[in-house]
Amino acid sequence: MKTRIAIAALGTLLFTSFSNAAAHWTYQGKTGTSQWANLEADYAVCGTGQRQSPINIETRKVTGTAAQVIGVSYAPANADVVNNGHTIQVEPANGGTLTIDGVEYKLAQFHFHTPSEEKIDGKSYPLVAHLVHKSAEGKLAVIAVLFRTGKANATLKPVFASLPAKAGDKHVLDGTINVGDLLPAKRDNYTFIGSLTTPPCSEDVRWVVMKTPVSISSAQLAAFRKLYKMNARPVQAVNGREVLVGR
Template identity: 60%
Template sequence: MKRYWIAGLLGATLLSHAYADGPAHWSYTGSHDARHWAELDQNFATCKLGKVQSPINILTKSAEKAALPAIGFAYSAGAAEVINNGHTIQVNLPAAGKASFDGVDYQLLQFHFHTPSEERINGKAYPLVAHLVHKNVDGKLAVVAVLFKLGKENTALKSVFNTLPAKEGDKTALDGMLNPSDMLPADATYYAFMGSLTTPPCSEEVRWQVLKTPVEISKTQLAQFKKLYRMNARPVQPLNGRKVQVSQ
């Protein structure tokens, strides 16, 4: 498995989490959907053989209450580039700050969207989720998932949804600065578990934090995204004995 693709892919041309640099084509529907990813390229074998795969269905009654440290969000306003990478809309952030998990700093690299949310809470999917992808100095990844429910317009992401590139490969630099902190809920309690990338090559050892409190997005904003990607969510994967913890 070419796990070291991640370092390169999480640069200016990151895809949803990390994708193959070869010719293998994958998708969310048809003969190249998630059921067949492992058959498309030998480097995608972990999508089938992995034991700590993401996303998962979080059962709140089974989540273990734990004295987890608060996520140390230290994001900053900076330039942002919006890219249609053929699988999602991704926002690359060259200088957006960092977050700390258990005292370890991870640089925020990008965020991207899935509809419906890949994570389910007690079997329920939200209309949309944003995955904020971070990497530490050792190349380890950590993802913060922000769930969206329908409601009022999300002003923090207004510039992004008004600038969605229509075609694969298109990119647009946002006017002004974008501060990722503005898209976070006020309550930052979270579910924590170990998992994987939710896209090929499905590499594991990814640290996941799913924020419990959703933020709002308007029907218009959701429709803008769904016009480009009607469905781009991997089905939930077995826990295989993993514990899900919840911060207090």
């Protein structure tokens, strides 16, 4: 009995030390989304948080326009493409910035979920990209770009041409990528305060969900789904949060 406890404690220690590499949370099954809050003390807010993401955006309840002005300034960048065991993540080196109300956030990475985690009037899309940005103070802002199937996405061609197949695999992107080319031409969006959609589900994340979807081919979608069939957290309670139109 004592040995088993010691081994369990060691296991926790190892998971804590290598928390980035440890794929001990999942989307379904025993360590699935409904269990995240119980897996680690640090994940408690996944269950108790009142401003969790993703949400279903009910457009009839979106009345106001955000006072914040959103500006983007992206540039072509070299990038790593990482399979982190939960998604495919692209990590550009100096890919540019997002500015909201005078605060500058640096692009850190972008990654994908299928189907889209965000819903608009109950409708989900086949895929979403989350563009994660961090300010000098450590605050996060995420732009969500929704995808519908149609023409192949030219910007994502080098990413989808060589997806790292196994968790822990990393490829260097062939050429450069300009994340600005992923955004729809029309920048109208829904903006609100939410959380990370993966453990530890930390709150106080500024979300900007682009209204207009962009295109991805069914072959590109299939290439991602071959690795990750379903990696979307269910929608969370809005709890009276204000969802505004941003421009």
